[in-house]
Amino acid sequence: MTETRKIENQKNWNLETLEDGRMVLNMGPSHPAMHGIVRVLLTVRGERVTDSEVEIGYLHRGFEKTCENVTYNQCVPYTDRLNYVSPFINNVGYALAVEKLMGIEAPVRCRYIRVIMSELSRLTDHLTCIGANAMELAAFTVYFYLINAREELYRLTDAVAGGRVTPAYTRVGGLTRDLPPDFRSMTAGVFKIVRKNISDADKLLTRNRIFYDRLHNTGSISKEDAVSLSFTGPALRSTGVPLDVRKATPYLVYDRFDFDIPVGSNGDNYDRYLVRMEEMKQSMRIVEQALAQLPDGPINHPDFNVILQPKEEVSDNIEALMAHFKLTFEGVKPPKGEVYQAVEGGNGEVGFYIVSDGGGNPWRVRVRPPCFALTGGLSQMIKGGYIADIVSTFGQINMIGGELER
Numbered sequence: 001m002t003e004t005r006k007i008e009n010q011k012n013w014n015l016e017t018l019e020d021g022r023m024v025l026n027m028g029p030s031h032p033a034m035h036g037i038v039r040v041l042l043t044v045r046g047e048r049v050t051d052s053e054v055e056i057g058y059l060h061r062g063f064e065k066t067c068e069n070v071t072y073n074q075c076v077p078y079t080d081r082l083n084y085v086s087p088f089i090n091n092v093g094y095a096l097a098v099e100k101l102m103g104i105e106a107p108v109r110c111r112y113i114r115v116i117m118s119e120l121s122r123l124t125d126h127l128t129c130i131g132a133n134a135m136e137l138a139a140f141t142v143y144f145y146l147i148n149a150r151e152e153l154y155r156l157t158d159a160v161a162g163g164r165v166t167p168a169y170t171r172v173g174g175l176t177r178d179l180p181p182d183f184r185s186m187t188a189g190v191f192k193i194v195r196k197n198i199s200d201a202d203k204l205l206t207r208n209r210i211f212y213d214r215l216h217n218t219g220s221i222s223k224e225d226a227v228s229l230s231f232t233g234p235a236l237r238s239t240g241v242p243l244d245v246r247k248a249t250p251y252l253v254y255d256r257f258d259f260d261i262p263v264g265s266n267g268d269n270y271d272r273y274l275v276r277m278e279e280m281k282q283s284m285r286i287v288e289q290a291l292a293q294l295p296d297g298p299i300n301h302p303d304f305n306v307i308l309q310p311k312e313e314v315s316d317n318i319e320a321l322m323a324h325f326k327l328t329f330e331g332v333k334p335p336k337g338e339v340y341q342a343v344e345g346g347n348g349e350v351g352f353y354i355v356s357d358g359g360g361n362p363w364r365v366r367v368r369p370p371c372f373a374l375t376g377g378l379s380q381m382i383k384g385g386y387i388a389d390i391v392s393t394f395g396q397i398n399m400i401g402g403e404l405e406r
Contacts, residue, residue, distance in 0.1 A: 022050060027390065029058045037401045038375065040382075040390065047386050052379045059405040067365040071331025072098050072172055075362065080166035082367065082403040085128045086121035086346040088114075088157070090403075091170040096251060097341035097352040098172045101334040104306060109297040110174050111252045116290045117169060118252075118343070119283040120157055123194065124150050125346025125398075126276040126283075133273070133395035134205060137214055142201045149197035152190045159186060172332050173307040174300030184291050191284055198280060206277070215270035219381045219393030222267060229380075230373040233348025234275040235397055239267035245344040257289045269389075269396045306332060331360040338364075345370055347398050369403035 028039040037059040043051040063082060067075045079094045080087040092114045099105060106114070131146035154164040159180055161167035169176055180186070205211045221231070223239040236243055244261045246254040262278035264271025300307045304323035313320045334356040342351040348370030355364035374397040381397075382390050 025387075027387075037405060038394075038399065040378070042387065042390075044387060047388070049382050049385055049387060049390070052382060054375060054378050056375060056404060059401050061402060061405055063402075063406040064365050064367060067362050069361065071360050072334070072362060073331055075365065076170060077166065077168040080168055082369065082406060083125070083345065083347075083350075083400045084165050084402060085400060086125035087166055088117040088121040088161075088169060089125075089343060089345045090350060091168065092118050092252070093341060093343035093345075093350050094352050095170040095172055096343065097339055097354050098332070098334060100341050101337055101339040101354055101356055102172070102306070102332065103335075104173060104301055104303070106174055106301060107298045108253070109178075109295050110299045112290050112294050113175060113179060113299065114170065115252050115254065115257075116179075116287050116294075117157065117160065119287045119290075120153055122283045122346050123280055124153050124157075126280050127153075127194075127198075129346070129395070129398040130201070130205075130273060130276055133392060134201070134211075136391050136395050137211065139205065139208075139211065142204050145197045145200050145204075149194040152193045156186055156190045159183070171300070171307055173303070174298075178299050187287065187291060191288075194280075194284070198277070202277060206274075212270060214389070214392055215273055215396070216268060217266070218269050218385055218389040219272075219396060220266060220268040221377060221381050225377070225380065226267060229377040231348070231377060232373070233345065233370050234272050234279065235374055235377075236348065237262065238264035238271035238275050240265050245342050245349055249342065251341075251343060253290075254286075256293065257286050259286050259289075269392050272396045333358060333360050342368070347371055347374065347400065350403075367403065367406050369400075369406060371397070371399050371404040375399055375404060 022043055022045045025042045025044055026039065027042055029037055037056070039055040039058070041053040041055065042049055061081070063078055066078060075094060076091055079090040082090045127146045127150040131143045131150070134146070135143035157167065158164045160183065161169040161176065163169075221239065223241055226236050226239045227241065232243065240263050242261045242263050245251070247261055259282045262275050262282070264275055304320055305327070308324055308327055309317075309320040314324050336356055336358045338353070338355045340351055340353045342349050349368065350370060351368030353366040353368070354362055357363040378394065378397065381393050385393070
């Protein structure tokens with residue numbers, strides 16, 4: 001291709017008229033609704049989308065390859081950044097995968113705390129999704145209500161993990177620290193505010209005629225197509241499929257809690273909104289049950305070769321001191337093998353596939369991000385709809401760049 005032709009193509013890629021009267025429009029990656037990293041090449045007739053091509057790859061992060069060059073525990077901060085809105089879920093999923101590979105299980109108290117922090121992450125994820133989608137549809141008041149609720153949850157998680165957005169809270173075999181002594185009362189106070197903000201948002205949105213018209217029967221997908229495209233999470237459950245990893249293949253201590261899996265029937269943006277609103281209520285139910293059942297005991301595995309021991313133990317025990325040095329410089333060394341572990345993330349199934357060659361670094365790490373399948377189905381979801389509906393559809397699949405461009 002000549003340089004002139006290249007320039008001509010670059011000049012015309014935003015707007016091109018086809019022979020049959022259709023137009024080709026470029027949306028993104030710099031469009032606000034595309035969140036900076038996804039480009040959608042639209043073919044439209046008037047305001048209707050007749051075809052589209054979704055293009056990703058603008059924010060490749062190299063997460064999987066990076067993990068091959070660090071120890072297993074050094075991968076944990078990178079998992080935070082897969083989905084910065086619900087980092088604890090990624091922390092937990094990765095730690096469970098490595099523990100499964102090693103054939104160990106964290107103490108019971110640790111598993112309860114992991115559930116609590118995962119559900120707090122699910123709350124922040126859904127609050128961000130609904131708030132941002134409302135803002136993109138000009139409902140700014142709702143955005144402020146829900147972001148206020150998220151801020152309260154961030155303060156709570158900061159008190160636990162020492163970090164609001166990227167806490168790196170888990171370790172293989174345990175956690176970095178226990179819950180603060182007043183965590184129960186702190187949670188009760190925060191949940192009172194969160195429930196009030198969610199209720200206010202519900203009153204402003206759910207029966208709002210403008211919001212309903214913008215979401216109802218837009219971005220629709222059938223149950224069969226959603227399954228075929230490997231959808232998971234709220235996007236799949238909005239079609240009527242009650243699949244949730246926490247129920248289908250329970251992990252940690254989820255089988256000890258009573259909670260519902262909300263589902264829709266139309267598979268449209270409005271049902272996805274309703275599913276998320278109900279899931280937030282269920283997450284708070286789970287946290288309250290977990291706090292009521294929370295047992296005493298250690299939060300870390302007792303083996304010196306798995307997790308760093310307390311400083312007083314290292315000072316008085318030569319075996320603990322030696323293990324401390326080995327873990328710091330070499331990391332844990334799972335046996336040769338491979339494993340897959342799935343957890344229920346804010347947007348669906350988050351899976352970690354890890355291969356070990358017996359060394360201190362993972363030989364291979366592969367992530368199954370829910371956003372990848374959802375973004376792959378975007379073309380089908382927006383076909384036949386209005387250009388303006390792309391904003392609400394893209395917002396409701398809740399694409400997270402960190403996990404999509406892992």
